[in-house]
Amino acid sequence: MAKPITSITIVGGGTAGWLAGTLLRSKVGSRIKITLIESPNVPTVGVGEATVPHMPVTIKDMGIDEQEFFRRCNASFKMGVMFRGWNVDHKGKPIDYMNPFTSAPALNGVDIGYHFRTYGAGKRDYIQSFSPLIDLLNAHKCPISFNGKDDPMPKAGYAYHLDAGKFAGLLAETGRARGVEHILADVDDVELDERGYVAALQLRDHGRHPVDLVIDCTGFKGLVIRGALDEPFEDYGEYLGNDRAMALPIPHVDPMKLPAATSSSALGAGWVWNVPLFNRVGTGYVFSSAHRTDDQARDEFLAHLGSRAPDGAEPRVIPIRVGRSRRAWVKNCIALGLSGGFIEPLESTAIHMIDMGLRWLLRYFPDSDYDAATINRYNQISDSMFNEVRDFICLHYLLGNRTDDPYWIDARTQLKVPDSLAANLDVWKRRLPGPLDLQTVHLFGHQTFQAVLLGKRVYEQGFGEPEFNVAQGLSEKPWKEFLRQTAARNIATVKHKADHRTMLLALRGELKPGQKAASLPGVAPPSKEEMDAEPMLF
Structure with missing residues (x-):
């Protein structure tokens, strides 16, 4: 009978390593020893300063107090991503559009995107036709109010902006306090056993460190997954040109x-x-x-x-280097963060992919047999996540229409289009993205794809059929009433939600009851320490 795994060794610190150590520590309890080995001589590259809406769940799962998180990490709220100038209108004027952290409703059983495409929304763009997010953004408001649970206004999804270096520091402090063993040492050699599994790490000044399960968080270098286990790297350069x-x-x-x-x-x-x-x-x-x-x-x-x-x-x-390890899990090694792969940071997916990789590990946690079915299933899921993110990022370039620089022309004409995306685009010429079109929805659902297509105004610029044949039929009267109600609700929501900076001051514990944010000193510019810190990839 296979023996249970009794120890996890994480190689590499930074956001990836310490997120792994702290989240796993909070989930597996004390029965499994967790050790994090971090080089004192290798600087980290922050994997992100922006996150996606699952991050509040992760902060809670790790038992980190949200007020401390906001204060320690200089965090702020994120309601979505504004894309500026990626496309132009028929007069050559840059178009702005939003990928929002909210879902569009249906009207009489039909996605409202069909109503928007058929009838328009006056001076409002697609997101404003159903959501207050852009109005909140323009008013410098945040997605929550001071009424808390009694907030009568529509709840807006949100994520965080954070200082990745300070976040890694908070995670490290939390992980160590909860029992993650921290060893500062360089890994001089990776010892493999007769099966090719990682048996031990040879640590400078610390000797031999035996390994059960190892998590490689050593960044682009991939010290274990690529260096010792020689797992090939699948380059995405043929799909995405930024390097x-x-x-x-x-x-x-x-x-x-x-x-x-x-x-x-x-x-x-x-x-x-x-x-x-x-x-x-x-x-x-x-x-x-x-x-x-x-x-x-x-x-x-x-x-x-x-x-x-x-x-x-x-x-x-x-x-x-845009791409990924061919397999995220090889023998008794799992690669997370930059060692597992990296897709350009257009949609702030890097930290989320670490998070998901850890949760999949918890679901498919191995024993000492490391059975092939479990490893294969984990790799299939990881593969599908990378493909989903790749397709969504490629969409932004492929449907661009700028002609002012060869770069933008090459981005849509010279790069390879993934087969899965090409097949969907053929369908989306005649109808909007739907829930049955996508092979996976780890992060980007069909409504997110709709937001990009309608935000870029590609149907106004000759993409697809002039009109869609909608089986249920559309009517302009209920659409106008829907727009009227949305406009009133947006105005009320903006009025009710808190000023972003005021809310952050309150969450940081720096605003006394009844005190106004304007009475406090402004935010100091970045310090020399911050200017000299290692760069962060958003």
């Missing part, structure tokens, strides 16, 4: 007006992220080295920032 990033923290233009959304602004050879934390803004440029040198990209990025860039600022360049 470089540069990052820079900058101060807020107006710290009293904090947007509760990430933004992604199209630039000449890629896009610029903007992540508004409580105390600063994380920003950076993801670009293609085939279309810009590092110097050209730096100049373009700094010109885009203008006066927001600190004097003498020098963005740090980060080579990125």
Whole structure:
């Protein structure tokens, strides 16, 4: 009979390693020993400053107090992602659209996207036709109110923006306090047994460390999964062309007006992220080295920032390798974070994929036999998650219509389209994305795809059939009444929800009852320590 696993060894720290250690510690109890081995000489690359709506659940699961989380990590709310200038209208004017953290309702049994496409919504865009998120964003409001559970207004989904370095520090402190053994040492060698499984790690100044189950969180290097186990890397470069990033923290233009959304602004050879934390803004440029040198990209990025860039600022360049380990679980090793794979950070999926990888491990937790069926099932799920994210990211480029730079033309004409996405696009020329179209919905459901297609206005620009044949039929009168009700509800919601900065001050414990945020000093600009910190990939 197979013996139970009694120890888990995590190689690598940072967000990936400490999220693994702390979340597993909170779930498996004391029966399994958890050890995290972290090199004192290898800097970490933050895997993200923006998250997706499952993150509040994860914070709760780890038993981390939300008020402490907001204060320690300079966190803020995120209601979605604003895409700026990825497409243009028929006059060449840039289009802005949102991927929202909310779902659209149906009207008389039909997705409202069909009504929007047929009748429009006046001056309102698709998201505003059913949700207050954009109105909340424009008013610098957040998705919650001070009434808490008594809030009568529609509940908005949300995630967080966070300082990834400080978040890793909070996770490390929490994990160590709960019994995760922390060893600061370099791994000089990985010892394999006669089956090719990892038997032990040879640690500098610490000797031999025996291994049951090992989790590789060593970043792009993949010290165990690729270095010792020689698992091939599947490059996604044929689908996604960006292979470089540069990052820079900058101060807020107006710290009293904090947007509760990430933004992604199209630039000449890629896009610029903007992540508004409580105390600063994380920003950076993801670009293609085939279309810009590092110097050209730096100049373009700094010109885009203008006066927001600190004097003498020098963005740090980060080579990125887009793709994944062919298998996430090989023998007795599971790769998480950058060692498992990385897809450009357009939709803030990196931390979520670590989170999901851990939860799948808990569901398919092995014994010492490491049976093939269990490992294969885990790898199938991991594979489907990467494919889903890849397809959704590719969609943004493939349906772009900019012609001002060869980069944007190449992005939609020269890169390979995944077969799964190509098949769906053939269907979506005649109808909107539906719940039966997607092979998996780990993160991006059919309504998210609808939001991109309708937000980009691709049907107005010649994509697909001029009209859809909707079996149930549509009527303009109930649609107009729906819009009227939505507009009234949006106005009431914006009035009721809290100012974003005021709410953050309250959550941080820095706002006394009855005190107004305007009476407090503004947010200080990024410190030298923050400016010199390792760059974060949003």
